[in-house]
Amino acid sequence: MTSSTMDRRAAVKKLLDARGDALVVTGLGSPSYDVHAAGDRDDNYYLWGAMGGAALVGLGLAQAQPGRQVMVITGDGEQLMAFGALATISVARPRNLDVIVLDNQHFGETGMQASHTGRGIAFDKVASSCGFAEAAELRTLDEVDSLCGRLRESAEGPRLFVLKISAENLPRSLPPRDAVEVKNRFRRHLGLATC
Numbered sequence: 001m002t003s004s005t006m007d008r009r010a011a012v013k014k015l016l017d018a019r020g021d022a023l024v025v026t027g028l029g030s031p032s033y034d035v036h037a038a039g040d041r042d043d044n045y046y047l048w049g050a051m052g053g054a055a056l057v058g059l060g061l062a063q064a065q066p067g068r069q070v071m072v073i074t075g076d077g078e079q080l081m082a083f084g085a086l087a088t089i090s091v092a093r094p095r096n097l098d099v100i101v102l103d104n105q106h107f108g109e110t111g112m113q114a115s116h117t118g119r120g121i122a123f124d125k126v127a128s129s130c131g132f133a134e135a136a137e138l139r140t141l142d143e144v145d146s147l148c149g150r151l152r153e154s155a156e157g158p159r160l161f162v163l164k165i166s167a168e169n170l171p172r173s174l175p176p177r178d179a180v181e182v183k184n185r186f187r188r189h190l191g192l193a194t195c
Contacts, residue, residue, distance in 0.1 A: 028048070
């Protein structure tokens, strides 16, 4: 098994440059900073204080907006907290949901302790076992380029891709922290009433 990793911000930027009109939900911490660093948009839904919620928020959004592609960008620690979400997503079988797990094999928000993925847990294999339509692990930016093309193709069900990224603590690019305003601007983007 190879141990190569890629630059997280470069990988996220590639994904977002190719997203088209996909709605993006971010996991807590670094994934939110990475998405914001690539460019703040009204169709980015940043989660604050919702550890473990990104994939399931993405599922709900995919079900509520079946005509739109939904991309969840989250971290390995956040997805580990919501391990059972993969089974729920698989059973729901949305064809418009892609879960991208940025995996540095560490809990970056709490001190860079080694995470379970550094000890053998492979999210792509877990997702495949749950019944995801497609799941893979990527280690290079060239593989991300190929993934960008695949994400534009229709899917038979949910897809999950693990991006093995370098374990580093990058400067924070802070998105709006007012959760009500983030929700309201996202709803306005979808043409829904705000409250």
